[in-house]
Structure formats: structure tokens, C-alpha cells
Amino acid sequence: MTEPNSFLEVRDLRTHFPTDDGLVKSVDGLSFSLDRGKTLGIVGESGSGKSVTSLSIMGLHKGGSARISGEVLLDGQDLVSSSAEEVRLLRGKRMAMIFQDPLSAMHPYYTVGHQIIEAYRVHNKVTKAVAKKHAIEMLDRVGIPQPDKRVDAYPHQFSGGMRQRAMIAMALSCDPDLLIADEPTTALDVTVQAQILDLIRDLQREFNSAVIIITHDLGVVAELADDIQVMYAGRAIEYGTAEDIFDRPQHPYTWGLLGSMPRIDRERTERLIPIKGTPPSLINVPSGCAFNPRCNYASLNEGASETERPELLDIGAGHKVACHLSPGQRQKIWETDIKPKL
Amino acid sequence: MTTADTDPTAVPGVVEPEMGEELLSVTNLTKHFPIRRGLLQRQVGAVQAVDGLDFTVKKGETFSLVGESGCGKTTTGRLLTRLLEPTDGKIIFEGRDISHLGDGKMRPLRRDVQMIFQDPYGSLNPRHTVGKIVGAPFRLQNVKTEGGTKKAVQELLELVGLSPEHYNRYPHEFSGGQRQRIGIARTLALRPKLIVADEPVSALDVSIQAQVVNLLEDLQDEFDLTYVMIAHDLSVVRHVSDRVAVMYLGKIVEIADRVGLYETPMHPYTLALLSAVPIPDTKRRGKQERIRLQGDVPSPIDPPPACRFHTRCWKAQDICKTVEPPLLQLAPGHQAACHFPENQPGGEAPKKATAS
């Protein structure tokens, strides 16, 4: 399904949680691949399975109640079948993660410097003094002023933006090959967001890492991502280059996202075009296409939308769509119904 | 959020309330929160959350307050709805000075001025049914409605796109968007004239956010509402506003109509703010010229003197550190507080922070 030899290959990943209310299918059959030096953007509304995807790749659901199946191949090694200990040793060095809330990734009782030093020394046999020098360099690298003084500060003494930068310094201290950033700027003001996005982009160029950026902000992915995966109810419903998704989107849900989005770059005289209804519960995903109760075009397929789950199929040059509409139908709807109103 | 000039439903001969009439005006509005220390709780300083605002809001318009976290937007909203007592300055609503009205005198006014709160989760009492929450304003104000409160509440629920059957349900049974609708229904109960909406859509997913934005627009048309919209999402603000005020560290640095603000921003901070927003357009990738602001917003306890933006402004000169720039009208309907503004009429080609 995916080309061999990609640095990261995710194949038919499923992460299900048994709960009192039933089985939560947070991720339900996800496949994609990513090369070094490339950025994949994952977008979708809250609850669509974005964070569970990233935690599953990082092996952070191991040992809990989660039922994980499929393959996550990092440079050829399958992380799903590896032990928790084996995956733990890969974290930091081979792969690292930035969270929405930096406080969840940092210990409140240790200084910022201490935490970067410890993270560094897990993978590098160096003295504390050498590690501290490295920590100061990293803080400087992410734009913390007076890093030699700030290295001894505690997380609560930093502003939100500085904390986010310190966490990035920690995540990048061992130069990971894969960086997953889960809503890295959602809690930040736009001017600080711009600084952090610049930072992620610069560091990626410098270290040639593979980056996954998870966000609900379409502006952020348009700016940063080479490829974009749109998720709905635990599955990818569209996948393509940033140009595919923004300039020639093919899935009704993607159209809905774009139609809902107010624009900062132009006067938009038309009303917003919301998606009707609300996202489904992942315990009771609608049969057939999970989007069908909210889709304006579900009736065009003689019932297929309600009964058969559409597969994510290539419609040319790596652009993939999971929808029963024929290419001709989609093209016509996009040109006449959607595009003129955006 | 204004209707088109030709309203097909308008009844001939009936004079619509003229837009442009002043509903609210604010002069030198100030709120300093005292900081107290020690056993005697002596005041050792103050958070200058809002410091000398001047603006007016016209009947029927949507006037937005934007700015980064902590700049004083919510405090301003709470002052306008008189949930807070101003430290200084005047608030005139419909020609009447309401700056220091006591609780008793404020009560009838609470019908006219309502607030939608920032957090759709925290602002609804989890132990009360939807019926009780939305019906509360009727009880508090002792308002008798035709057919009883229940019927009135059910009509309100329908108005905001919920079902009358939701009457006996509890807030936790609803999604974020639905909870915001419950909050809006409660706000509308007493048919207010002015609604101060504090980040009404910030916590919502984009598809649900669009539903609520459209709802607010429809309600404004239907009931001639005036909105003061508080938001930090500059795309949403461009979509909903007639006029916009930009705040920085407790002060208004620029006020303009929507087009003026987004097409020809004058204050350097506004330019920086607009240029920081990622644009969902692949053709602009890597081409967006971004003004990089250094550092963080200073503390409102000890704000920089004169122009509060001078510690981060790339245009700052000596005068910016000593003389406070007043908020001056530099183009029709366009005010900015800066010694060296951008995009002055008659100047060079406009600098559009949001254009390529």
C-alpha cells in the first residue's frame, strides 16, 4: 500500500480502547508514510484521533488498556511489535514529541536545565558539565534570552511561549529523526505561534528530520506541511500534497472544513458554509461512510454511503480520497457548488 | 454583520433604527486591580489591566476588540456589562451614565446589556437543567411571559437551533457548540440591545464555529442586536466585524472599520499581529512577509512608559519612550496611537500585512 523504504511507515494502524460504554475506536485503520526532511500535516476536528495516532506511534499507549494493531515501521523496525522498553530507548534519540501543553511534558519541581540535561544524558555518555553546556546551547537555539541564566529557572517561571520553546529544546536535544508536534501552538498567541512555527521549520531544515504536525488550524498546515492527511472519526478521508488539499480537494468533509473557515486574507461576502450536525462518537461510528449523516451528497450513491465503508483510494499522483462519489461527480460538485463560494 | 442595503422584508413607511446612532460610548475607561501584600494587605502595586480606553459603539453594528492574551479584552467586556466597577472613566449607554450605578439601579439595565462568556463549559451550572439555566433571567428579573416561562424557554431553544425537548437535560449531555447555543439562548431571553460576546467561538471546532457565527449573524438581523465581540482569532474578526479596535497592554492602539484595518493597518503592532497569522493559501507559502516581534508582552503591573509597544517595536525612536502617542484620527474613521504610523493617506503604496 505504501512505498517501501520510507523512513516512517504506518500500516493499518488501529488503536482501540475498551471502556464501560463500549469499544472506542480512536484510530481505525490508518496508513501513511513519511520521509526525512518532509513534513506531514494531520488535520481534523477534536476527537478525530489525531493525538491517539501520535501517542501510538511514540509507543506511549503501551502497557495501558489500549489494543493496538498494525505496523509502525521506523527505519524498518516495527514499533507495534517491539516491547515497551525497546520503544522507550528510541524515544528522545530516534523520535521525540512536542505536546500542546508544555507543563504536561515537564516536571514542575526540576529546573528546565536539569530536565534537558537528563534527557540528553540518557542517550549521550557525557559529564553533567558538558550536558549543561549543550542545554544552554539548545535554549539559545530556540530563542530563550539569557540562556545561561534561564537554564536554572523552573517551568512555572517561564511564560507560555518560553515554556513551549523550552520543551522544543528538550525534544530536539538529541537530534531526533522523527519529531511529532501535537497542536504545538494551539495555546499560544499568534505572534508567539509565528515564532514557534519558524523555529520548527528552521530546526527541521538543519537536522533534516521527518516532522508530523498535528493541528486543527488549516492555516498552520498550509504554511508548514508538504503533505496533508485529513482525519475523520479515526480514519484518513483524504490525503495529498498541500496543493491537492487546498486547491483541488475531493472529499465532502474537506470541502466542509474549507467552507467553514473565515478568511483573513480577503473580504468574504458569502456566509460561512458550516457542516451540519456534530462529529460522531467513536463508540458508535455510523455504518458505511462515517461522514454520511453530515454529508450533503450521501444520497447520490444508491445507499452505498450508508452501507459500505469507502476505502482510501489513489485518484492520481498520490492524491487519495475515501468517498463513493465518482471522480466526475466530485469534479462537477467542486467546480460548481463549492469552489465559487470559498 | 450588517444586512444588505435593500432589505426585501422591510415594511415601507416604517423607519428602521438608523445605523450610526451611538448606543454606547466610553471615555478614559480604566481598571486597575490592586496588588496587596503582607498582613495588613497593603496595596503594593496594581495590574493596569485596562488603561484609558476611548471608543463608541453604534447601534446595530459589530464592534470587535482584538489583541493577545492578557491585553485587557475580557476586563473591558466585564466593565461594559458592569460586572466590574471601573477605576476611572465613563460608560454612557443610551445617553445615560452607567459607570457607577449600584446593583439596584443596574438591575433594569441588565436586561438591555448581556454577556456571552468565554468558556462554554465553565459558565453553565452543571447541576441545573437547560430549562432552569435559560429561564434564569426571567426569574431574576421577575419577568412574566405569555404562556409561562417554560414556553418562552422552549421558543428560545428553537431559536438557537436546539430542540424544545432539551428542556430537562443537563449541560454535560451537550457538545461544546450546543453548550454555546445554550449560553446564547440565555443571553437572548430578555431581548437585550447590546451583547458583549467574549470569545464566543474560540473553544469550538471550525465546522461548529461556523454554525455559531452564522447563528449570531441571523440573531443580529432578526433582533437588531449590537455586538461587542471579543476575540483573538483575526480571521473570525474579519468575517464578523464592522469595526475593530486593537488592544495592546491595556490600551487601544488602533480603531478602524474592517476594511481599513485589514487592508491599510496603521499601527506597527497591528501590522505585526496581522502578518503573524498563517494564511490557508498554498500560493503564499514562504512568500508571506512576516514581521517578527522579539520577546514577550511585558507585564501589565509595570508596563513600559509612553508608548507601551516601544520595547518590541522595530520603528521605535527616543520620543516613543518619553511621549505617549495619543489615539488620533489619521484617515476617515481610522484612528491610531503611534508617532510613526504606517499606511498614512497620501503616503507610499499601502503595506498590506495580510496580502502577498
Ligand SMILES: Nc1ncnc2c1ncn2[C@@H]1O[C@H](COP(=O)(O)OP(=O)(O)OP(=O)(O)O)[C@@H](O)[C@H]1O
Ligand atoms: N481580578 C483580577 N485581579 C488581578 N488581575 C486581573 C484580574 N482580572 C484580570 N487581571 C489581569 O488583567 C490583565 C487583563 O486580563 P483580561 O482577562 O482582561 O485579558 P484578556 O485580554 O481577556 O486575555 P485572554 O485573551 O487571555 O482572555 C491580565 O494581566 C490579567 O492577569
Ligand SMILES: Nc1ncnc2c1ncn2[C@@H]1O[C@H](COP(=O)(O)OP(=O)(O)O)[C@@H](O)[C@H]1O
Ligand atoms: N485512554 C483513552 N481511553 C479511552 N478513550 C480515549 C483514550 N484516549 C483517547 N480516547 C478517545 O479517542 C478519541 C480520539 O481522541 P484524540 O486522538 O485525543 O482526538 P484529537 O483528534 O482531538 O487529538 C476521542 O473520542 C477520545 O475520547
Ligand code: SF4
Ligand atoms: S461516501 Fe457518501 S457520505 Fe461519505 S463523503 Fe462520500 S458522498 Fe458523503
Ligand code: SF4
Ligand atoms: S509610537 Fe513609536 S514605539 Fe510606539 S508603535 Fe509608534 S513607532 Fe512604535
Ligand SMILES: [Mg+2]
Ligand atoms: Mg488532541
Ligand SMILES: [Mg+2]
Ligand atoms: Mg479573556
